Amino acid sequence: MKKSTLEFSVNGQAKGLSFAHDTLLLDLIRYELDLTGAKLGCGTGDCGACTVLVDGRPVNACLVYAAECDGSQIETIEDIAKSETGTAIVDEMVKADAIQCGFCTPGIIVTAYALLKSSPGQIPGDAQITKALAGNLCRCTGYIPIMEAVRSAAERLVSGDVT
Amino acid sequence: MDSTLSNTCKKSYLRPPTIEEALELIENPGACILAGGTDLINMRAQGMIKVDCLVDLKHIEGISGVNRDNGATRIGPATCLDDLTSDATFPTNAVTDGAALVGGWQTRSRATIGGNICRASPGADTLCGLIVLAAKFVLISSAGQRTVDASDFFTGPGKTLLQPNEILQQIIVPERPGGSAYARFTYRNAMDLAVAGVAVFMEVRDGVCIDASVAIAACGPTPLLVADAARVLIGSAVDEAAIEAASQAVVSAAQPIDDVRGTRWHRLRVLPSLTRQVICVAHKRCIDAKSEALS
Numbered sequence: 001m002k003k004s005t006l007e008f009s010v011n012g013q014a015k016g017l018s019f020a021h022d023t024l025l026l027d028l029i030r031y032e033l034d035l036t037g038a039k040l041g042c043g044t045g046d047c048g049a050c051t052v053l054v055d056g057r058p059v060n061a062c063l064v065y066a067a068e069c070d071g072s073q074i075e076t077i078e079d080i081a082k083s084e085t086g087t088a089i090v091d092e093m094v095k096a097d098a099i100q101c102g103f104c105t106p107g108i109i110v111t112a113y114a115l116l117k118s119s120p121g122q123i124p125g126d127a128q129i130t131k132a133l134a135g136n137l138c139r140c141t142g143y144i145p146i147m148e149a150v151r152s153a154a155e156r157l158v159s160g161d162v163t
Numbered sequence: 164m165d166s167t168l169s170n171t172c173k174k175s176y177l178r179p180p181t182i183e184e185a186l187e188l189i190e191n192p193g194a195c196i197l198a199g200g201t202d203l204i205n206m207r208a209q210g211m212i213k214v215d216c217l218v219d220l221k222h223i224e225g226i227s228g229v230n231r232d233n234g235a236t237r238i239g240p241a242t243c244l245d246d247l248t249s250d251a252t253f254p255t256n257a258v259t260d261g262a263a264l265v266g267g268w269q270t271r272s273r274a275t276i277g278g279n280i281c282r283a284s285p286g287a288d289t290l291c292g293l294i295v296l297a298a299k300f301v302l303i304s305s306a307g308q309r310t311v312d313a314s315d316f317f318t319g320p321g322k323t324l325l326q327p328n329e330i331l332q333q334i335i336v337p338e339r340p341g342g343s344a345y346a347r348f349t350y351r352n353a354m355d356l357a358v359a360g361v362a363v364f365m366e367v368r369d370g371v372c373i374d375a376s377v378a379i380a381a382c383g384p385t386p387l388l389v390a391d392a393a394r395v396l397i398g399s400a401v402d403e404a405a406i407e408a409a410s411q412a413v414v415s416a417a418q419p420i421d422d423v424r425g426t427r428w429h430r431l432r433v434l435p436s437l438t439r440q441v442i443c444v445a446h447k448r449c450i451d452a453k454s455e456a457l458s
Contacts, residue, residue, distance in 0.1 A: 020174075021174055024204070043208070044208075058269050060201075060270070060273075065176060065200065067176035067217075068197075068200065114268075134354055135269045135270060135353075
Protein backbone atom coordinates (compact mmCIF):
# COMPACT_ATOMS: atom_id res chain seq x y z
CA MET A 1 0.00 0.00 0.00
CA LYS A 2 1.21 3.46 -0.90
CA LYS A 3 2.55 5.44 2.01
CA SER A 4 2.52 9.20 2.23
CA THR A 5 4.88 11.43 4.16
CA LEU A 6 3.06 14.30 5.68
CA GLU A 7 3.96 17.23 7.82
CA PHE A 8 1.95 18.39 10.74
CA SER A 9 2.35 19.78 14.18
CA VAL A 10 1.43 17.71 17.21
CA ASN A 11 1.35 19.55 20.52
CA GLY A 12 3.46 22.30 19.00
CA GLN A 13 6.15 19.99 17.57
CA ALA A 14 6.58 19.57 13.83
CA LYS A 15 6.32 15.93 12.73
CA GLY A 16 7.04 14.32 9.40
CA LEU A 17 5.58 10.84 9.31
CA SER A 18 4.88 8.16 6.72
CA PHE A 19 1.69 6.18 6.88
CA ALA A 20 -0.87 4.47 4.70
CA HIS A 21 -3.44 6.69 3.02
CA ASP A 22 -6.27 5.29 5.12
CA THR A 23 -4.59 5.46 8.53
CA LEU A 24 -6.92 7.08 11.01
CA LEU A 25 -5.69 10.08 12.95
CA LEU A 26 -6.41 8.20 16.19
CA ASP A 27 -4.19 5.26 15.19
CA LEU A 28 -1.38 7.59 14.19
CA ILE A 29 -1.56 9.45 17.50
CA ARG A 30 -1.74 6.31 19.63
CA TYR A 31 0.53 3.89 17.80
CA GLU A 32 3.05 6.06 15.95
CA LEU A 33 3.32 8.93 18.41
CA ASP A 34 2.61 6.94 21.60
CA LEU A 35 0.12 9.54 22.77
CA THR A 36 -2.37 7.14 24.32
CA GLY A 37 -4.56 9.66 26.14
CA ALA A 38 -7.10 9.74 23.31
CA LYS A 39 -9.05 6.47 23.53
CA LEU A 40 -10.75 4.28 20.98
CA GLY A 41 -14.28 3.88 22.33
CA CYS A 42 -16.93 3.28 19.70
CA GLY A 43 -14.89 3.94 16.56
CA THR A 44 -17.97 5.41 14.91
CA GLY A 45 -17.95 9.01 16.15
CA ASP A 46 -20.58 8.49 18.83
CA CYS A 47 -18.70 8.53 22.13
CA GLY A 48 -16.06 11.27 21.92
CA ALA A 49 -13.40 9.30 23.85
CA CYS A 50 -10.96 9.98 20.99
CA THR A 51 -11.50 13.76 20.91
CA VAL A 52 -8.46 15.82 19.90
CA LEU A 53 -8.20 19.34 18.52
CA VAL A 54 -7.40 19.84 14.85
CA ASP A 55 -6.67 23.50 14.15
CA GLY A 56 -8.38 24.35 17.43
CA ARG A 57 -11.60 22.43 16.75
CA PRO A 58 -12.65 19.33 18.65
CA VAL A 59 -12.91 16.31 16.35
CA ASN A 60 -13.32 12.57 16.77
CA ALA A 61 -9.88 11.27 15.80
CA CYS A 62 -11.54 7.95 14.84
CA LEU A 63 -13.39 9.74 12.02
CA VAL A 64 -10.50 11.66 10.49
CA TYR A 65 -7.87 10.24 8.17
CA ALA A 66 -4.37 11.23 9.28
CA ALA A 67 -3.67 12.39 5.73
CA GLU A 68 -6.40 15.01 6.04
CA CYS A 69 -4.32 16.67 8.76
CA ASP A 70 -1.34 17.44 6.49
CA GLY A 71 -0.39 21.00 7.42
CA SER A 72 -2.67 21.08 10.48
CA GLN A 73 -2.01 21.73 14.15
CA ILE A 74 -3.06 18.84 16.35
CA GLU A 75 -3.45 19.17 20.11
CA THR A 76 -3.98 16.15 22.34
CA ILE A 77 -4.88 15.71 25.99
CA GLU A 78 -1.18 15.23 26.86
CA ASP A 79 -0.44 18.89 26.10
CA ILE A 80 -3.85 20.31 26.90
CA ALA A 81 -3.71 18.92 30.44
CA LYS A 82 -0.50 20.92 31.03
CA SER A 83 -1.98 24.23 29.91
CA GLU A 84 -3.47 26.70 32.37
CA THR A 85 -7.03 26.09 31.15
CA GLY A 86 -6.50 22.32 30.92
CA THR A 87 -5.00 22.12 34.42
CA ALA A 88 -7.96 24.03 35.85
CA ILE A 89 -10.39 21.58 34.20
CA VAL A 90 -8.39 18.53 35.37
CA ASP A 91 -8.24 19.82 38.97
CA GLU A 92 -11.95 20.56 39.05
CA MET A 93 -12.82 17.18 37.51
CA VAL A 94 -10.91 15.49 40.35
CA LYS A 95 -12.48 17.74 42.99
CA ALA A 96 -16.01 17.16 41.69
CA ASP A 97 -15.56 13.35 41.57
CA ALA A 98 -16.32 13.60 37.87
CA ILE A 99 -14.14 10.57 37.10
CA GLN A 100 -14.70 6.90 37.81
CA CYS A 101 -13.26 4.55 35.21
CA GLY A 102 -11.62 7.48 33.43
CA PHE A 103 -12.03 6.21 29.88
CA CYS A 104 -14.10 9.20 28.74
CA THR A 105 -12.14 11.74 30.79
CA PRO A 106 -9.46 12.77 28.25
CA GLY A 107 -12.10 13.40 25.58
CA ILE A 108 -14.26 15.37 28.00
CA ILE A 109 -11.33 17.55 29.07
CA VAL A 110 -10.33 18.23 25.45
CA THR A 111 -13.89 19.26 24.51
CA ALA A 112 -14.32 21.35 27.68
CA TYR A 113 -10.98 23.01 26.91
CA ALA A 114 -12.19 23.87 23.40
CA LEU A 115 -15.37 25.34 24.92
CA LEU A 116 -13.53 27.51 27.44
CA LYS A 117 -10.99 28.61 24.82
CA SER A 118 -13.80 29.55 22.42
CA SER A 119 -15.25 32.05 24.92
CA PRO A 120 -12.36 33.36 27.02
CA GLY A 121 -13.34 35.43 30.04
CA GLN A 122 -16.86 33.97 30.09
CA ILE A 123 -18.53 31.38 32.25
CA PRO A 124 -20.60 29.17 29.99
CA GLY A 125 -24.19 28.46 31.02
CA ASP A 126 -25.53 24.95 31.53
CA ALA A 127 -27.09 24.93 28.07
CA GLN A 128 -23.75 25.81 26.45
CA ILE A 129 -21.87 23.16 28.44
CA THR A 130 -24.51 20.54 27.62
CA LYS A 131 -24.41 21.39 23.93
CA ALA A 132 -20.61 21.35 23.79
CA LEU A 133 -20.27 18.06 25.68
CA ALA A 134 -23.21 16.23 24.00
CA GLY A 135 -20.74 14.26 21.89
CA ASN A 136 -18.81 12.94 24.91
CA LEU A 137 -20.49 9.99 26.56
CA CYS A 138 -19.81 8.97 30.16
CA ARG A 139 -21.25 5.71 31.45
CA CYS A 140 -20.05 6.00 35.07
CA THR A 141 -20.58 9.22 36.95
CA GLY A 142 -23.39 10.78 35.01
CA TYR A 143 -22.95 14.27 33.79
CA ILE A 144 -23.77 16.48 36.76
CA PRO A 145 -20.31 16.36 38.37
CA ILE A 146 -18.72 16.84 34.95
CA MET A 147 -20.81 19.95 34.32
CA GLU A 148 -19.96 21.25 37.79
CA ALA A 149 -16.28 20.76 37.08
CA VAL A 150 -16.41 22.64 33.77
CA ARG A 151 -18.36 25.49 35.37
CA SER A 152 -15.95 25.71 38.36
CA ALA A 153 -12.95 25.65 36.03
CA ALA A 154 -14.43 28.51 34.02
CA GLU A 155 -15.13 30.47 37.22
CA ARG A 156 -11.57 29.95 38.41
CA LEU A 157 -10.12 31.04 35.08
CA VAL A 158 -12.30 34.13 34.94
CA SER A 159 -11.41 35.14 38.51
CA GLY A 160 -7.71 34.47 37.86
CA ASP A 161 -7.61 31.77 40.57
CA VAL A 162 -5.20 29.50 38.73
CA THR A 163 -1.78 28.21 39.62
CA MET B 164 -8.08 7.55 -19.58
CA ASP B 165 -4.74 9.02 -18.62
CA SER B 166 -2.69 6.08 -17.31
CA THR B 167 -0.55 8.17 -14.97
CA LEU B 168 -3.65 9.53 -13.32
CA SER B 169 -4.94 6.02 -12.93
CA ASN B 170 -1.68 5.03 -11.20
CA THR B 171 -1.74 7.96 -8.78
CA CYS B 172 -5.27 6.96 -7.90
CA LYS B 173 -4.31 3.53 -6.55
CA LYS B 174 -4.73 3.37 -2.79
CA SER B 175 -4.04 6.95 -2.11
CA TYR B 176 -5.21 10.18 -0.62
CA LEU B 177 -5.22 13.14 -2.98
CA ARG B 178 -5.81 16.78 -2.26
CA PRO B 179 -6.54 18.62 -5.51
CA PRO B 180 -6.09 22.41 -5.27
CA THR B 181 -8.60 23.17 -8.03
CA ILE B 182 -12.02 21.88 -9.01
CA GLU B 183 -10.71 21.05 -12.50
CA GLU B 184 -8.10 18.70 -11.02
CA ALA B 185 -10.69 17.19 -8.72
CA LEU B 186 -12.98 16.52 -11.70
CA GLU B 187 -10.16 14.71 -13.49
CA LEU B 188 -9.34 12.61 -10.43
CA ILE B 189 -12.90 11.46 -9.77
CA GLU B 190 -13.07 9.98 -13.29
CA ASN B 191 -10.77 7.19 -12.06
CA PRO B 192 -12.38 3.92 -11.05
CA GLY B 193 -12.30 3.51 -7.29
CA ALA B 194 -12.05 7.24 -6.68
CA CYS B 195 -14.29 8.64 -4.00
CA ILE B 196 -14.96 12.21 -2.98
CA LEU B 197 -14.03 12.98 0.62
CA ALA B 198 -15.56 15.98 2.36
CA GLY B 199 -15.96 15.85 6.15
CA GLY B 200 -15.64 12.07 6.20
CA THR B 201 -17.91 11.54 9.20
CA ASP B 202 -20.20 9.23 7.20
CA LEU B 203 -17.68 8.05 4.62
CA ILE B 204 -15.20 6.61 7.13
CA ASN B 205 -17.95 4.62 8.87
CA MET B 206 -19.44 3.39 5.59
CA ARG B 207 -16.03 2.36 4.33
CA ALA B 208 -15.16 0.59 7.58
CA GLN B 209 -18.43 -1.37 7.37
CA GLY B 210 -17.69 -2.36 3.77
CA MET B 211 -20.70 -0.47 2.44
CA ILE B 212 -18.51 1.33 -0.09
CA LYS B 213 -15.27 0.37 -1.75
CA VAL B 214 -12.75 3.17 -2.06
CA ASP B 215 -9.28 3.00 -3.58
CA CYS B 216 -8.54 6.65 -3.78
CA LEU B 217 -9.78 9.47 -1.61
CA VAL B 218 -10.19 12.81 -3.36
CA ASP B 219 -10.32 15.39 -0.57
CA LEU B 220 -12.23 18.45 -1.76
CA LYS B 221 -11.70 20.56 1.36
CA HIS B 222 -8.67 22.42 0.04
CA ILE B 223 -10.14 23.60 -3.24
CA GLU B 224 -10.14 27.38 -3.42
CA GLY B 225 -13.62 28.78 -2.73
CA ILE B 226 -15.16 25.40 -1.79
CA SER B 227 -15.80 26.53 1.81
CA GLY B 228 -17.41 29.58 3.31
CA VAL B 229 -20.61 31.60 3.10
CA ASN B 230 -21.01 34.72 0.95
CA ARG B 231 -23.90 36.98 0.23
CA ASP B 232 -24.24 38.66 -3.14
CA ASN B 233 -26.77 39.40 -5.87
CA GLY B 234 -29.74 38.62 -3.69
CA ALA B 235 -28.53 35.18 -2.65
CA THR B 236 -26.50 33.42 0.00
CA ARG B 237 -23.82 31.28 -1.63
CA ILE B 238 -22.60 28.40 0.48
CA GLY B 239 -19.47 26.43 -0.33
CA PRO B 240 -20.32 22.72 0.02
CA ALA B 241 -17.23 22.00 2.15
CA THR B 242 -18.41 24.49 4.79
CA CYS B 243 -18.60 22.50 8.01
CA LEU B 244 -21.92 22.50 9.87
CA ASP B 245 -20.42 24.29 12.86
CA ASP B 246 -19.27 27.19 10.66
CA LEU B 247 -22.63 27.30 8.89
CA THR B 248 -24.53 27.72 12.16
CA SER B 249 -22.24 30.51 13.36
CA ASP B 250 -22.06 32.52 10.14
CA ALA B 251 -23.45 36.03 10.60
CA THR B 252 -24.31 36.31 6.91
CA PHE B 253 -26.71 33.34 7.22
CA PRO B 254 -29.00 34.21 10.15
CA THR B 255 -30.92 31.47 11.96
CA ASN B 256 -33.21 29.62 9.57
CA ALA B 257 -34.46 26.13 8.75
CA VAL B 258 -31.04 25.05 7.43
CA THR B 259 -29.04 26.31 10.41
CA ASP B 260 -31.62 24.76 12.78
CA GLY B 261 -30.96 21.41 11.12
CA ALA B 262 -27.19 21.86 10.96
CA ALA B 263 -27.09 22.60 14.70
CA LEU B 264 -28.86 19.30 15.46
CA VAL B 265 -26.43 17.01 13.62
CA GLY B 266 -24.30 14.79 15.90
CA GLY B 267 -22.12 16.40 18.55
CA TRP B 268 -19.73 19.33 18.33
CA GLN B 269 -16.97 16.99 17.11
CA THR B 270 -19.15 15.85 14.21
CA ARG B 271 -20.29 19.36 13.30
CA SER B 272 -16.65 20.48 13.25
CA ARG B 273 -15.98 18.03 10.41
CA ALA B 274 -19.26 17.19 8.67
CA THR B 275 -20.04 19.47 5.75
CA ILE B 276 -23.28 20.78 4.30
CA GLY B 277 -22.29 19.34 0.90
CA GLY B 278 -21.69 15.94 2.48
CA ASN B 279 -25.09 16.04 4.14
CA ILE B 280 -26.65 16.87 0.75
CA CYS B 281 -24.81 14.28 -1.35
CA ARG B 282 -25.26 11.51 1.23
CA ALA B 283 -29.00 12.11 0.68
CA SER B 284 -30.25 10.36 3.78
CA PRO B 285 -34.05 10.71 3.90
CA GLY B 286 -33.68 11.76 7.55
CA ALA B 287 -30.83 14.24 7.07
CA ASP B 288 -31.47 17.38 9.10
CA THR B 289 -30.42 20.10 6.65
CA LEU B 290 -32.22 18.89 3.52
CA CYS B 291 -35.80 19.94 4.31
CA GLY B 292 -34.53 23.40 5.20
CA LEU B 293 -32.74 23.68 1.86
CA ILE B 294 -35.92 22.60 0.08
CA VAL B 295 -38.24 25.08 1.83
CA LEU B 296 -35.73 27.90 1.29
CA ALA B 297 -35.83 27.07 -2.45
CA ALA B 298 -32.08 26.37 -2.57
CA LYS B 299 -30.40 25.51 -5.84
CA PHE B 300 -27.37 23.28 -6.25
CA VAL B 301 -24.67 24.05 -8.81
CA LEU B 302 -23.20 20.80 -10.14
CA ILE B 303 -20.02 20.85 -12.19
CA SER B 304 -18.46 18.25 -14.47
CA SER B 305 -15.76 18.50 -17.11
CA ALA B 306 -18.61 19.08 -19.58
CA GLY B 307 -19.79 22.18 -17.73
CA GLN B 308 -22.12 23.41 -15.01
CA ARG B 309 -25.79 22.81 -14.39
CA THR B 310 -28.09 24.07 -11.68
CA VAL B 311 -30.82 21.94 -10.10
CA ASP B 312 -33.48 22.76 -7.53
CA ALA B 313 -33.02 21.21 -4.09
CA SER B 314 -36.63 19.98 -4.37
CA ASP B 315 -35.70 17.91 -7.47
CA PHE B 316 -32.24 16.74 -6.39
CA PHE B 317 -33.12 13.82 -4.12
CA THR B 318 -34.34 10.72 -5.93
CA GLY B 319 -34.22 7.99 -3.27
CA PRO B 320 -32.44 6.94 -0.08
CA GLY B 321 -28.79 7.83 -0.79
CA LYS B 322 -29.70 8.68 -4.39
CA THR B 323 -29.53 12.05 -6.11
CA LEU B 324 -29.27 13.63 -9.55
CA LEU B 325 -25.50 13.98 -9.02
CA GLN B 326 -23.66 11.93 -11.66
CA PRO B 327 -20.42 10.07 -10.83
CA ASN B 328 -18.41 12.61 -12.84
CA GLU B 329 -20.00 15.61 -11.13
CA ILE B 330 -19.14 17.61 -8.02
CA LEU B 331 -21.51 19.78 -6.01
CA GLN B 332 -19.79 23.13 -6.40
CA GLN B 333 -22.11 25.59 -4.70
CA ILE B 334 -25.37 25.88 -2.81
CA ILE B 335 -27.41 28.97 -3.63
CA VAL B 336 -30.09 30.09 -1.19
CA PRO B 337 -32.15 32.95 -2.64
CA GLU B 338 -32.67 35.84 -0.24
CA ARG B 339 -36.30 36.64 0.35
CA PRO B 340 -38.36 38.09 3.16
CA GLY B 341 -39.99 35.71 5.61
CA GLY B 342 -38.94 33.26 8.28
CA SER B 343 -38.17 29.55 8.40
CA ALA B 344 -37.52 26.81 10.94
CA TYR B 345 -36.76 23.11 11.25
CA ALA B 346 -37.31 20.75 14.15
CA ARG B 347 -37.23 17.01 14.53
CA PHE B 348 -38.51 14.39 16.90
CA THR B 349 -35.85 12.19 18.51
CA TYR B 350 -35.79 9.98 21.58
CA ARG B 351 -32.68 11.72 22.91
CA ASN B 352 -31.95 15.44 22.97
CA ALA B 353 -28.65 15.08 21.10
CA MET B 354 -26.53 12.54 19.24
CA ASP B 355 -29.59 11.04 17.61
CA LEU B 356 -31.10 10.74 14.14
CA ALA B 357 -34.48 12.18 13.22
CA VAL B 358 -37.50 9.92 13.77
CA ALA B 359 -39.39 12.62 11.86
CA GLY B 360 -38.45 16.17 10.89
CA VAL B 361 -40.40 19.19 9.60
CA ALA B 362 -39.19 22.39 7.93
CA VAL B 363 -41.41 25.40 7.23
CA PHE B 364 -40.81 28.65 5.39
CA MET B 365 -43.39 31.42 5.39
CA GLU B 366 -43.82 35.06 4.49
CA VAL B 367 -46.55 37.13 6.11
CA ARG B 368 -47.81 40.51 4.95
CA ASP B 369 -50.45 42.49 6.87
CA GLY B 370 -51.14 39.43 8.97
CA VAL B 371 -51.80 37.16 6.01
CA CYS B 372 -49.48 34.39 4.86
CA ILE B 373 -48.55 35.18 1.25
CA ASP B 374 -45.96 32.47 0.67
CA ALA B 375 -45.18 29.18 2.38
CA SER B 376 -43.31 25.95 1.90
CA VAL B 377 -43.34 22.79 4.03
CA ALA B 378 -41.06 19.75 3.80
CA ILE B 379 -40.70 16.63 5.94
CA ALA B 380 -37.74 14.39 6.79
CA ALA B 381 -37.54 10.68 7.64
CA CYS B 382 -41.09 10.22 6.37
CA GLY B 383 -40.42 8.86 2.89
CA PRO B 384 -37.62 7.69 0.59
CA THR B 385 -36.42 11.31 0.20
CA PRO B 386 -37.13 14.56 2.00
CA LEU B 387 -40.67 15.39 0.85
CA LEU B 388 -42.11 18.73 -0.15
CA VAL B 389 -45.72 18.94 1.06
CA ALA B 390 -47.43 21.29 -1.38
CA ASP B 391 -50.87 20.79 0.19
CA ALA B 392 -49.64 22.04 3.56
CA ALA B 393 -48.24 25.18 1.94
CA ARG B 394 -51.50 25.69 0.04
CA VAL B 395 -53.64 25.80 3.19
CA LEU B 396 -51.25 28.23 4.90
CA ILE B 397 -51.10 30.66 1.99
CA GLY B 398 -53.96 33.17 2.23
CA SER B 399 -54.61 32.31 5.89
CA ALA B 400 -53.86 34.39 8.96
CA VAL B 401 -51.79 31.41 10.22
CA ASP B 402 -54.56 30.85 12.74
CA GLU B 403 -55.40 27.65 14.57
CA ALA B 404 -57.58 26.29 11.77
CA ALA B 405 -54.87 26.83 9.11
CA ILE B 406 -52.18 25.29 11.32
CA GLU B 407 -54.43 22.28 11.98
CA ALA B 408 -55.17 21.88 8.26
CA ALA B 409 -51.45 22.12 7.42
CA SER B 410 -50.65 19.46 10.04
CA GLN B 411 -53.27 17.16 8.55
CA ALA B 412 -51.87 17.75 5.05
CA VAL B 413 -48.42 16.74 6.36
CA VAL B 414 -49.81 13.52 7.83
CA SER B 415 -51.60 12.73 4.54
CA ALA B 416 -48.43 13.31 2.50
CA ALA B 417 -46.07 11.36 4.79
CA GLN B 418 -45.00 7.90 3.65
CA PRO B 419 -43.09 6.68 6.68
CA ILE B 420 -41.91 3.11 7.16
CA ASP B 421 -41.16 1.00 10.23
CA ASP B 422 -37.43 0.99 10.87
CA VAL B 423 -34.89 0.99 13.69
CA ARG B 424 -35.54 4.64 14.48
CA GLY B 425 -39.31 4.43 14.78
CA THR B 426 -42.50 2.88 13.54
CA ARG B 427 -44.76 4.27 10.83
CA TRP B 428 -47.51 4.62 13.44
CA HIS B 429 -45.34 6.63 15.81
CA ARG B 430 -44.02 8.88 13.05
CA LEU B 431 -47.54 9.72 11.89
CA ARG B 432 -48.44 10.39 15.50
CA VAL B 433 -45.62 12.88 16.20
CA LEU B 434 -45.95 14.72 12.88
CA PRO B 435 -48.97 16.94 13.71
CA SER B 436 -47.52 18.40 16.91
CA LEU B 437 -44.09 18.76 15.30
CA THR B 438 -45.66 20.58 12.33
CA ARG B 439 -47.61 22.93 14.61
CA GLN B 440 -44.45 23.71 16.58
CA VAL B 441 -42.36 24.45 13.47
CA ILE B 442 -45.07 26.60 11.84
CA CYS B 443 -45.23 28.68 15.02
CA VAL B 444 -41.44 29.17 15.14
CA ALA B 445 -41.25 30.08 11.43
CA HIS B 446 -44.19 32.47 11.88
CA LYS B 447 -42.55 34.13 14.89
CA ARG B 448 -39.24 34.50 13.05
CA CYS B 449 -41.08 36.05 10.13
CA ILE B 450 -42.80 38.60 12.42
CA ASP B 451 -39.56 39.28 14.35
CA ALA B 452 -37.63 39.87 11.12
CA LYS B 453 -40.24 42.41 10.06
CA SER B 454 -40.19 44.33 13.35
CA GLU B 455 -36.38 44.28 13.26
CA ALA B 456 -36.43 45.70 9.73
CA LEU B 457 -38.78 48.49 10.89
CA SER B 458 -36.82 49.43 14.01
